[in-house]
Amino acid sequence: xxxxxxxxxxxxxxxxxxxxxxxxxxxxxxxxxxxxxxxxxxxxxxxxxxxxxxxxxxxxxxxxxxxxxxxxxxxxxxxxxxxxxxxxxxxxxxxxxxxxxxxxxxxxxxxxx
Amino acid sequence: xxxxxxxxxxxxxxxxxxxxxxxxxxxxxxxxxxxxxxxxxxxxxxxxxxxxxxxxxxxxxxxxxxxxxxxxxxxxxxxxxxxxxxxxxxxxxxxxxxxxxxxxxxxxxxxxxxxxxxxxxxxxxxxxxxxxxxxxxxxxxxxxxxxxxxxxxxxxxxxxxxxxxxxxxxxxxxxxxxxxxxxxxxxxxxxxxxxxxxxxxxxxxxxxxxxxxxxxxxxxxxxxxxxxxxxxxxxxxxxxxxxxxxxxxxxxxxxxxxxxxxxxxxxxxxxxxxxxxxxxxxxxxxxxxxxxxxxxxxxxxxxxxxxxxxxxxxxxxxxxxxxxxxxxxxxxxxxxxxxxxxxxxxxxxxxxxxxxxxxxxxxxxxxxxxxxxxxxxxxxxxxxxxxxxxxxxxxxxxxxxxxxxxxxxxxxxxxxxxxxxxxxxxxxxxxxxxxxxxxxxxxxxxxxxxxxxxxxxxxxxxxxxxxxxxxxxxxxxxxxxxxxxxxxxxxxxxxxxxxxxxxxxxxxxxxxxxxxxxxxxxxxxxxxxxxxxxxxxxxxxxxxxxxxxxxxxxxxxxxxxxxxxxxxxxxxxxxxxxxxxxxxxxxxxxxxxxxxxxxxxxxxxxxxxxxxxxxxxxxxxxxxxxxxxxxxxxxxxxxxxxxxxxxxxxxxxxxxxxxxxxxxxxxxxxxxxxxxxxxxxxxxxxxxxxxxxxxxxxxxxxxxxxxxxxxxxxxxxxxxxxxx
Amino acid sequence: xxxxxxxxxxxxxxxxxxxxxxxxxxxxxxxxxxxxxxxxxxxxxxxxxxxxxxxxxxxxxxxxxxxxxxxxxxxxxxxxxxxxxxxxxxxxxxxxxxxxxxxxxxxxxxxxxxxxxxxxxxxxxxxxxxxxxxxxxxxxxxxxxx
Numbered sequence: 002x003x004x005x006x007x008x009x010x011x012x013x014x015x016x017x018x019x020x021x022x023x024x025x026x027x028x029x030x031x032x033x034x035x036x037x038x039x040x041x042x043x044x045x046x047x048x049x050x051x052x053x054x055x056x057x058x059x060x061x062x063x064x065x066x067x068x069x070x071x072x073x074x075x076x077x078x079x080x081x082x083x084x085x086x087x088x089x090x091x092x093x094x095x096x097x098x099x100x101x102x103x104x105x106x107x108x109x110x111x112x113x114x
Numbered sequence: 115x116x117x118x119x120x121x122x123x124x125x126x127x128x129x130x131x132x133x134x135x136x137x138x139x140x141x142x143x144x145x146x147x148x149x150x151x152x153x154x155x156x157x158x159x160x161x162x163x164x165x166x167x168x169x170x171x172x173x174x175x176x177x178x179x180x181x182x183x184x185x186x187x188x189x190x191x192x193x194x195x196x197x198x199x200x201x202x203x204x205x206x207x208x209x210x211x212x213x214x215x216x217x218x219x220x221x222x223x224x225x226x227x228x229x230x231x232x233x234x235x236x237x238x239x240x241x242x243x244x245x246x247x248x249x250x251x252x253x254x255x256x257x258x259x260x261x262x263x264x265x266x267x268x269x270x271x272x273x274x275x276x277x278x279x280x281x282x283x284x285x286x287x288x289x290x291x292x293x294x295x296x297x298x299x300x301x302x303x304x305x306x307x308x309x310x311x312x313x314x315x316x317x318x319x320x321x322x323x324x325x326x327x328x329x330x331x332x333x334x335x336x337x338x339x340x341x342x343x344x345x346x347x348x349x350x351x352x353x354x355x356x357x358x359x360x361x362x363x364x365x366x367x368x369x370x371x372x373x374x375x376x377x378x379x380x381x382x383x384x385x386x387x388x389x390x391x392x393x394x395x396x397x398x399x400x401x402x403x404x405x406x407x408x409x410x411x412x413x414x415x416x417x418x419x420x421x422x423x424x425x426x427x428x429x430x431x432x433x434x435x436x437x438x439x440x441x442x443x444x445x446x447x448x449x450x451x452x453x454x455x456x457x458x459x460x461x462x463x464x465x466x467x468x469x470x471x472x473x474x475x476x477x478x479x480x481x482x483x484x485x486x487x488x489x490x491x492x493x494x495x496x497x498x499x500x501x502x503x504x505x506x507x508x509x510x511x512x513x514x515x516x517x518x519x520x521x522x523x524x525x526x527x528x529x530x531x532x533x534x535x536x537x538x539x540x541x542x543x544x545x546x547x548x549x550x551x552x553x554x555x556x557x558x559x560x561x562x563x564x565x566x567x568x569x570x571x572x573x574x575x576x577x578x579x580x581x582x583x584x585x586x587x588x589x590x591x592x593x594x595x596x597x598x599x600x601x602x603x604x605x606x607x608x609x610x611x612x613x614x615x616x617x618x619x620x621x622x623x624x625x626x627x628x629x630x631x632x633x634x635x636x637x638x639x640x641x642x643x644x645x646x647x648x649x650x651x652x653x654x655x656x657x658x659x660x661x662x663x664x665x666x667x668x669x670x671x672x673x674x675x676x677x678x679x680x681x682x683x684x685x686x687x688x689x690x691x692x693x694x695x696x697x698x699x700x701x702x703x704x705x706x707x708x709x710x711x712x713x714x715x716x717x718x719x720x721x722x723x724x725x726x727x728x729x730x731x732x733x734x735x736x737x738x739x740x741x742x743x744x745x746x747x748x749x750x751x752x753x754x755x756x757x758x759x760x761x762x763x764x765x766x767x768x769x770x771x772x773x774x775x776x777x778x779x780x781x782x783x784x785x786x787x788x789x790x791x792x793x794x795x796x797x798x799x800x801x802x803x804x805x806x807x808x809x810x811x812x813x814x815x816x817x818x819x820x821x822x823x824x825x826x827x828x829x830x831x832x833x834x835x836x837x838x
Numbered sequence: 839x840x841x842x843x844x845x846x847x848x849x850x851x852x853x854x855x856x857x858x859x860x861x862x863x864x865x866x867x868x869x870x871x872x873x874x875x876x877x878x879x880x881x882x883x884x885x886x887x888x889x890x891x892x893x894x895x896x897x898x899x900x901x902x903x904x905x906x907x908x909x910x911x912x913x914x915x916x917x918x919x920x921x922x923x924x925x926x927x928x929x930x931x932x933x934x935x936x937x938x939x940x941x942x943x944x945x946x947x948x949x950x951x952x953x954x955x956x957x958x959x960x961x962x963x964x965x966x967x968x969x970x971x972x973x974x975x976x977x978x979x980x981x982x983x984x
Contacts, residue, residue: 347930
């Protein structure tokens with residue numbers, strides 16, 4: 002009984018150490034020229050995350066535009082305030098769309114970590 | 115097995131210490147692999163604690179009485195469901211549950227933010243591992259769940275009968291989920307302040323967790339109130355007990371935070387409020403966790419365990435000091451350019467909402483900790499009772515409900531007379547009509563209750579108006595039939611309309627509270643068989659007594675050896691209202707000194723209330739049967755003298771004889787009888803509120819787009835966005 | 839009035855109101871509170887008419903039900919002085935001899951009248967750190983759990 006418990010503990014310890022030290026070992030390897038491809042994959046993952054971030058921001062901006070319109074239609078924003086707010090929000094939305102489109106025109110470069 | 119559990123705890127502690135160091139090193143030196151490693155330490159912690167929890171759970175399910183906690187809270191005759199849940203009914207087990215839940219939520223939030231908020235998340239990791247390490251240290255050094263005794267006892271003591279109710283088993287995990295979830299926004303708030311990045315990003319990342327904390331805490335509180343009402347023998351749902359208050363306080367600040375962050379998103383205002391509320395919520399959650407197990411305040415929950423007091427007080431002191439320091443030193447970043455334009459605006463209503471909720475929290479805080487405060491100032495510990503709490507919380511609650519009706523319909527920035535006329539007329543008419551109807555119906559002179567009903571009517575009016583106008587606006591654009599428009603409206607504006615539904619739920623809940631407090635009718639009755647008496651408009655008749663015996667090896671739900679009760683018939687003006695069957699269960703004490711018969715019923719006595727719940731009122735009763743009559747006492751005495759301890763079957767026969775004697779000649783019994791109007795609407799209101807909350811937080815369907823589609827739809831979107 | 843000054847005025851008014859309300863709250867809490875005493879302190883300090891919260895254990899053999907009235911005595915946790923209490927109202931389920939209770943009382947003559955529904959009984963130690971289990975399996979008595 003105690004042998005199996007000791008074994009289980011050792012296994013658990015090993016798994017924990019492996020999991021926790023993985024980034025440190027990966028960082029060590031990244032200075033290696035052969036891992037440029039891995040670096041490229043890493044960069045691609047990074048830019049995908051940035052895209053997701055921008056898409057979330059875009060959806061949030063659309064929601065704000067809809068919200069403002071609903072506020073106006075239910076009497077909580079005056080006409081002048083609505084026009085000003087709406088114009089500002091749409092400008093911000095266009096800005097986000099610009100940033101979403103821009104990276105597609107460049108080639109994704111592998112980034113050295 | 116216990117060895118594995120202990121090893122897990124030590125490993126967990128090591129992982130916490132490492133993770134704190136790695137995260138801080140990573141963020142200070144900019145070397146992201148170390149921050150990454152720190153984050154993985156949290157995942158590892160979750161894994162380790164899952165193993166530890168599984169070890170304990172398995173010990174309970176396998177009746178491994180070598181574990182002290184198993185022997186102390188479970189037994190071989192405990193039903194399996196309660197065995198599984200008994201894990202968290204002890205100090206040590208509940209600490210493990212807390213730490214485990216914390217590690218799970220922390221892993222989730224760090225996984226979801228793994229690509230963003232680098233600095234903030236790294237600091238947050240350190241804070242969360244700090245909490246985890248604190249709780250694990252408590253288990254390693256003070257109260258370990260894996261203490262064993264050898265040789266193992268033959269059986270355990272069993273679960274306290276008061277806890278043998280499903281909602282009492284779900285209540286702790288719900289509450290603990292709420293408490294642990296409160297620490298997530300706290301950690302990210304501290305991280306944001308440390309990293310000097312108090313923009314909206316950290317809020318976006320933790321908003322879901324703040325909501326989840328609000329949600330689970332709220333359900334935990336409501337379940338506790340429901341249990342207290344339906345199961346305990348005092349017929350109330352809220353007693354301003356310190357432990358009840360401890361869970362309510364972080365919920366109030368969490369509510370304030372959820373509202374106030376809307377203002378930060380829309381207008382960039384109230385940043386200082388938001389960080390302060392987040393820090394307060396987390397600190398109050400830790401204080402709540404501490405209060406239940408410290409024994410510093412007298413309540414039905416708090417007792418013993420002074421050993422844990424010092425570490426907790428230290429932690430709380432550190433949290434408070436650090437919070438104040440961080441907010442004060444970063445106050446420049448928390449200033450806003452925008453200011454309140456007018457006191458009559460939506461922004462100022464939200465601000466007022468913050469203030470009222472914080473004021474409520476302060477009142478409750480003061481009242482709850484008053485014994486300590488008065489002892490510190492006067493040397494004499496004194497406590498305040500429910501009347502003091504009610505005096506201050508009732509008016510504040512009224513203002514809160516009123517604000518929840520004004521908020522949805524008041525204009526942004528500056529409310530003019532014109533839009534006030536447009537927006538407030540209908541709700542005010544609804545409130546006025548309600549007032550007239552109530553006065554006309556001759557509802558007695560209860561000003562607070564009437565005020566609450568009118569405020570609730572105002573809320574219903576204003577929210578109803580919002581839905582109506584929203585549907586009308588949608589139909590003007592989309593030409594849909596009204597029901598479809600309503601669904602589409604809610605689906606596309608979840609936060610807004612979900613939030614409105616929460617307000618309706620809360621208003622309903624307060625109506626139930628006001629009605630059941632102000633118009634309750636409670637009385638103590640002494641009835642003999644066949645006797646009837648009048649209570650207000652109700653006539654109550656003691657029809658006949660009841661008695662049941664549970665044999666030793668019956669895995670019945672209650673497990674009481676003997677249950678004595680009565681059947682009551684309740685009528686109102688000749689019409690049958692309810693048949694109530696209250697009883698009191700007498701449990702085995704396991705104490706041989708009470709005699710071979712006496713011990714069977716010498717343990718805990720638990721009242722099983724009987725209730726007829728209705729839409730308009732609840733009829734509730736509890737019985738205190740008299741088992742100390744000379745006749746019944748004689749049975750016990752003779753049994754104790756003649757029946758040996760080692761013949762429990764004969765002892766049970768004596769109990770059966772006692773039951774029969776009770777049935778044949780029941781003595782007068784005491785009944786606690788309560789009629790409470792509109793209690794059911796408290797639970798209904800709570801349900802509506804939480805359903806609304808779910809709608810508000812439900813993510814909009816995420817559409818998966820390919821790059822090509824994005825490009826073309828972006829162009830189309832751009833042209834739509836560029837208005838003439 | 840320029841906006842900055844208006845804001846300062848608003849802030850001052852708000853803070854003053856808060857201070858006034860908080861003071862009212864604090865003042866009433868001290869006057870409305872019942873001091874928490876042990877039975878020995880109660881016998882020395884109690885004045886007729888004021889309400890006190892007494893904490894202690896229920897003395898064995900002192901519990902009598904008389905209709906809706908409950909008579910019992912409370913003694914110091916460490917033993918010693920006992921105080922007789924006459925109580926009406928809800929009696930919590932865990933109440934029995936030897937348990938720790940808290941009840942709000944008012945002195946009347948030599949007895950203490952318990953305030954209605956103010957009796958609280960502490961749940962048997964759910965959260966005490968489990969003591970090393972005594973050999974409870976060895977007594978040979980009936981072993982029935984729940």
